[in-house]
Amino acid sequence: MKVLSKAYSCSCSDFEGEDIFYGESSNKAKAKAFDSWDFIPYIEIKARRAKDLDLIKPNPSSLLNNLTESQVKKMKHMTGLSVGRNQYRNYYTSCSPVEDLEMLIPMGLAGRFNKFDSIVYYLTDKGLEVIKSTVPLTRKEVNNQANESIKKKT
Numbered sequence: 001m002k003v004l005s006k007a008y009s010c011s012c013s014d015f016e017g018e019d020i021f022y023g024e025s026s027n028k029a030k031a032k033a034f035d036s037w038d039f040i041p042y043i044e045i046k047a048r049r050a051k052d053l054d055l056i057k058p059n060p061s062s063l064l065n066n067l068t069e070s071q072v073k074k075m076k077h078m079t080g081l082s083v084g085r086n087q088y089r090n091y092y093t094s095c096s097p098v099e100d101l102e103m104l105i106p107m108g109l110a111g112r113f114n115k116f117d118s119i120v121y122y123l124t125d126k127g128l129e130v131i132k133s134t135v136p137l138t139r140k141e142v143n144n145q146a147n148e149s150i151k152k153k154t
Contacts, residue, residue, distance in 0.1 A: 004136050007053035012040050020053055052140040061133040066107070071100045075109075075123060075131040085135055090128070092121040 005022035008029035019036070023029035026047040034042045064072065076082040078092035092101060093115075101121045104110035109127035113120055123131065137145075 001139070001142060002057040003054045003139075004057050005055040007050040007055070007138070008047040009050040009053075010045055010047045012037070012044050012046065014040055014044065020050060021047070022055065052138065052143075054139045055136040056139055056142050058133055058136055061130045063107075063109070063130045064134065067104075067130075068100065071104065072131070072134065074098070074100050075104075075127065076134070078121065079123060079128065079131060081131060081135055087128070087132070090122050093118050094121070095119070 006024065006029075007020050007022055008026055009018045010021050010029060010033040011018040012033075019033065021029040021032040021036070023032060026049070030042065030045045030047045033045050033047070034040065037045075067075075073082070074092060079090055080086070080088040092098070094101075095118060097119060098121065101110055101112070104121075104123075104127065105112065108124060109130060110121055110123050112122070
């Protein structure tokens, strides 16, 4: 497993709870917390390693080799994965056919339907699996997937 970013749980005595920040060191994570939190002196921020939440390099699907950078970018956009690690939608609306997305349909990665005067594209389960393979996972998620895989085999 290759760690892309180390996770640090940052807290401050001025408020309850902790937030996760990523950085090469605790000082860099504290600096990000300082930038994010208003009115909290840097010296009051505490950071401790949260190894389970480290971001791990994903194992990309081999189907990505058949896709252009533009197609991958559109697939991420249509699922919301261009913004963060969580999918929160599955559509892309256009007034005219989008060649990049049209090419995904015969590959079984996308589908489309018409709604009013628009074309709505969506990713199939196969398409979602392919695009999610580009998203870094936390160490905890990787371990959970490995445990689930072992349970399925037994």
